[in-house]
Amino acid sequence: MNYQARKPRFWRLRQFWADLKASTDPGLLGVGRFLGLLYGPIDRKLPIDQAYRKMLRYRLASYVTWRHALGGITYLLFMVLVVTGVLLSFYYRPSPQEAYPSIQYIVSEVPMGWLVRDLHVWSSNLIVVALLAHMARVFFAAAYKPPRETNWLTGLLLLWVVLCFGATGYLLPWDQWAYWTVTEVLNVIARAPLLGFFVEVLRGDVIVSGATLGRFYALHAIVLPWIAFALIVFHFMLVRRHGIAPPPGVTSGEGEGVPFYPNHLLRSFVIGVLVLAVSFSAAALFPRPVGEPANPFELPDSIISTWVVVDVSLALIRYLGVWGFTLFTLLGFTLALLPLFDRKPEQRLRHRPVALAIGLLFFAGYLILWMAGRQLTTVQSGVEVRQGEAAVQPQQDEDNTEEPNP
Amino acid sequence: MRMGVILLVTAALVVRGGERAAGVDRPALPAIGQGVQVDPDYSCIVCHADKRRAFLMGVHSERGIRCHDCHGGDPTGFERETAHNGRDYIGTPDKLETVVLCSSCHSDPDQMRQYGLPVGQLAEFRTSRHGHLLLEQNDLNAPTCSDCHNSHMILPPNDARSNVYPTNIVRTCAGCHENADLMGRYGLPTNQVERHRESAHGFAMFDDQNFAAPTCVDCHGSHAALPPAVTQIADVCGHCHVLVRRSFYEGPHGDAATSGLLPGCTACHSNHGTERVPPTEIASTCTACHAADSPAALLGSDIQHEVTEATEELLGAEEAIQALVRAGRRVTEMNSRHEAAHTAYEQLGQAQHSLDLAALEDLSRQVSSISRDIRSTEEVAAEERWEHKLILIPVWFLAMSISVLALFKLRGLAKRGH
Numbered sequence: 001m002n003y004q005a006r007k008p009r010f011w012r013l014r015q016f017w018a019d020l021k022a023s024t025d026p027g028l029l030g031v032g033r034f035l036g037l038l039y040g041p042i043d044r045k046l047p048i049d050q051a052y053r054k055m056l057r058y059r060l061a062s063y064v065t066w067r068h069a070l071g072g073i074t075y076l077l078f079m080v081l082v083v084t085g086v087l088l089s090f091y092y093r094p095s096p097q098e099a100y101p102s103i104q105y106i107v108s109e110v111p112m113g114w115l116v117r118d119l120h121v122w123s124s125n126l127i128v129v130a131l132l133a134h135m136a137r138v139f140f141a142a143a144y145k146p147p148r149e150t151n152w153l154t155g156l157l158l159l160w161v162v163l164c165f166g167a168t169g170y171l172l173p174w175d176q177w178a179y180w181t182v183t184e185v186l187n188v189i190a191r192a193p194l195l196g197f198f199v200e201v202l203r204g205d206v207i208v209s210g211a212t213l214g215r216f217y218a219l220h221a222i223v224l225p226w227i228a229f230a231l232i233v234f235h236f237m238l239v240r241r242h243g244i245a246p247p248p249g250v251t252s253g254e255g256e257g258v259p260f261y262p263n264h265l266l267r268s269f270v271i272g273v274l275v276l277a278v279s280f281s282a283a284a285l286f287p288r289p290v291g292e293p294a295n296p297f298e299l300p301d302s303i304i305s306t307w308v309v310v311d312v313s314l315a316l317i318r319y320l321g322v323w324g325f326t327l328f329t330l331l332g333f334t335l336a337l338l339p340l341f342d343r344k345p346e347q348r349l350r351h352r353p354v355a356l357a358i359g360l361l362f363f364a365g366y367l368i369l370w371m372a373g374r375q376l377t378t379v380q381s382g383v384e385v386r387q388g389e390a391a392v393q394p395q396q397d398e399d400n401t402e403e404p405n406p
Numbered sequence: 407m408r409m410g411v412i413l414l415v416t417a418a419l420v421v422r423g424g425e426r427a428a429g430v431d432r433p434a435l436p437a438i439g440q441g442v443q444v445d446p447d448y449s450c451i452v453c454h455a456d457k458r459r460a461f462l463m464g465v466h467s468e469r470g471i472r473c474h475d476c477h478g479g480d481p482t483g484f485e486r487e488t489a490h491n492g493r494d495y496i497g498t499p500d501k502l503e504t505v506v507l508c509s510s511c512h513s514d515p516d517q518m519r520q521y522g523l524p525v526g527q528l529a530e531f532r533t534s535r536h537g538h539l540l541l542e543q544n545d546l547n548a549p550t551c552s553d554c555h556n557s558h559m560i561l562p563p564n565d566a567r568s569n570v571y572p573t574n575i576v577r578t579c580a581g582c583h584e585n586a587d588l589m590g591r592y593g594l595p596t597n598q599v600e601r602h603r604e605s606a607h608g609f610a611m612f613d614d615q616n617f618a619a620p621t622c623v624d625c626h627g628s629h630a631a632l633p634p635a636v637t638q639i640a641d642v643c644g645h646c647h648v649l650v651r652r653s654f655y656e657g658p659h660g661d662a663a664t665s666g667l668l669p670g671c672t673a674c675h676s677n678h679g680t681e682r683v684p685p686t687e688i689a690s691t692c693t694a695c696h697a698a699d700s701p702a703a704l705l706g707s708d709i710q711h712e713v714t715e716a717t718e719e720l721l722g723a724e725e726a727i728q729a730l731v732r733a734g735r736r737v738t739e740m741n742s743r744h745e746a747a748h749t750a751y752e753q754l755g756q757a758q759h760s761l762d763l764a765a766l767e768d769l770s771r772q773v774s775s776i777s778r779d780i781r782s783t784e785e786v787a788a789e790e791r792w793e794h795k796l797i798l799i800p801v802w803f804l805a806m807s808i809s810v811l812a813l814f815k816l817r818g819l820a821k822r823g824h
Contacts, residue, residue, distance in 0.1 A: 103734060104734050104735065104736050106734075107733070107734030107735075108733070108736065114734070115797070258819075262815075262819065263816060263819055263820075266812050266815060266816055267816060269808075269812055270809045270812045270813060270816075273804075273808050273812075274805060274809060276801075276805070277801055277805035280797065280798065280801045281798055281801070281802075284795050284797055284798050285795060285798075287733075287791070287794070289733070290731060290732055290733070291731075291732075292731060
């Protein structure tokens with residue numbers, strides 16, 4: 001403030017003109033400068049330009065190509081989910097009485113609410129696909145090997161967080177499809193070893209109810225975002241520190257590729273725009289239908305799954321049972337632990353048969369289960385019986401009433 | 407060791423024999439469950455423990471009635487000869503004795519007043535076919551009281567374990583009426599229960615647990631069980647279908663039924679099956695009695711047209727509401743309108759029994775009008791949903807433009823060796 005106060009008026013005008021000219025820089029740095037124009041003295045005091053240059057003006061490795069964009073696509077979709085999720089939370093009410101009407105309000109009354117909701121739904125599907133594709137590229141390219149094993153584990157944790165996001169968000173529409181799908185999946189998880197107590201805490205009631213909805217919403221909108229942002233920051237820091245892993249047989253090329261800015265960023269921008277266009281198209285062409293309001297006392301005639309992970313889960317439950325569900329989850333944990341055992345520098349697939357087998361089993365299994373799950377359109381028979389059993393408190397057999405003699 | 411066991415057993419037998427000789431021993435009473443208060447002076451249960459168990463579950467034990475009240479005998483006698491003698495011992499009553507025995511209390515207003523129970527069962531039973539066979543023809547194939555109400559575990563009709571509970575009574579009747587050998591002697595069919603189970607009444611009772619739905623006794627009577635007379639059928643059905651009955655008697659079929667020319671409702675709907683005549687089969691149902699080119703048959707065709715059209719309109723409205731629900735629209739108002747259309751449709755179903763074509767046309771118009779209103783609302787919503795797709799034009803235009811420009815820029819950068 002003193003800095004401004006000490007200068008004569010004409011100098012401030014000249015400075016303003018200089019700031020304005022600098023802001024017309026067509027490059028990305030111009031954005032920062034233009035923002036700096038709004039707080040010129042701070043801009044001039046702080047080395048923002050240098051920070052930008054350090055962040056943007058470096059060269060990627062020569063082997064970084066289009067296929068390395070999958071991580072960026074995942075991040076973009078995550079940001080779409082964040083933005084649309086915040087917009088949805090303006091109107092969504094997480095209670096059994098208001099959840100369903102608030103979804104109706106968003107879809108039919110809020111301007112472009114349908115688009116926001118369907119973008120959220122479709123991004124939640126596309127992010128799983130992008131994440132798995134990103135993970136498959138890293139896995140088969142052996143990019144999880146030292147020194148990047150921590151980043152592999154961080155990525156798997158991010159996958160887990162995204163799955164938790166989807167699972168907790170799935171109940172929020174509070175329609176029949178969401179209600180009974182969550183009921184069925186929770187029933188199965190409760191029977192899996194060691195998970196019964198976890199399900200009880202998560203459900204908060206003997207059946208899926210308002211208590212469950214509140215818990216799911218709190219996890220979805222408050223707890224998980226913090227965890228996700230922390231993991232994303234850590235993931236990106238590790239990527240910058242260790243760089244992109246070279247493909248098999250390549251030992252050099254670090255810092256010899258295209259500049260991050262503008263070449264790579266422009267390339268990512270094109271992909272990002274196309275991904276957004278695809279998301280918009282899916283949202284406009286295939287909107288997520290709304291089922292009947294959730295009714296714990298009545299099974300729906302059919303269910304429509306709206307999340308790829310639900311398809312996989314239902315296929316596991318129906319076709320392989322609770323043990324299949326558990327084993328497939330353990331297979332996922334095996335992937336997480338792989339870097340601890342597979343520490344040799346060998347990257348070629350034919351020399352990594354065990355890793356190849358595990359990877360194929362997981363990714364091909366996921367694809368097959370997804371397609372199988374798409375065929376399931378009914379609620380599992382007997383789920384309402386278990387629901388009823390859970391709702392009824394166990395009664396002790398007290399046959400000690402005194403009988404009079406005839 | 408072995409010698410010790412022998413001595414112990416011998417000592418126990420000696421002590422036991424001594425007690426018996428002293429006259430202090432009584433047969434051990436069967437203990438039924440923990441905490442049961444057993445009356446050691448009541449001898450019937452010593453031999454008839456199985457009956458005691460069933461009897462205790464019934465309503466009579468709650469009222470303090472005991473074995474000897476029905477069977478006579480001496481409950482203080484612990485030997486068969488003494489227990490089964492004296493005090494008007496009758497043992498197991500036969501069917502006729504059972505009727506007399508039960509009615510000795512159940513026809514006595516002084517005894518039944520305290521329980522609020524009717525006393526006309528015996529009088530009703532005398533009028534029934536069952537009572538006629540048993541009491542007048544001494545036909546022991548006919549049922550007596552205990553055949554329906556059980557002999558020892560006699561429960562009130564509102565107890566779900568009772569044989570005469572609404573969901574159980576059909577099975578109770580079926581016990582005899584599905585027996586082809588037995589029914590063959592009386593020339594009766596045995597498919598009534600099966601047809602009732604498949605009827606609208608059976609579905610309502612057994613699938614929907616709707617206890618307002620009729621079972622055998624609601625049409626035939628319980629103690630006075632008889633098939634309704636031909637001229638009574640419309641009135642029997644009209645107990646529940648009040649508005650249909652009124653329409654029926656307003657039309658020409660009502661007169662025919664009153665004079666016995668038409669077996670009431672069963673002429674079109676059958677008896678136990680209570681078959682619903684589908685809207686598309688109304689005309690063919692009419693031609694089952696009327697000549698195909700008769701005015702009555704033509705009227706049937708006109709009624710079919712009205713009912714069919716209203717049915718299609720109403721189904722269309724229901725589908726439209728489902729589409730609105732899936733599109734996330736609020737359908738409270740649509741549901742109210744649909745309810746109005748459905749009410750008119752139900753009135754149409756009732757009014758068709760009067761054969762009043764003008765009234766039917768009026769109701770059909772109401773159904774169509776409301777249904778079209780609902781469908782037009784859905785069409786507007788569908789149009790809006792289609793317009794949502796138009797957003798893809800600017801989206802893809804922008805995406806492709808930006809992508810092409812960016813690719814040109816990338817190409818330029820590559821050429822400059824950036």
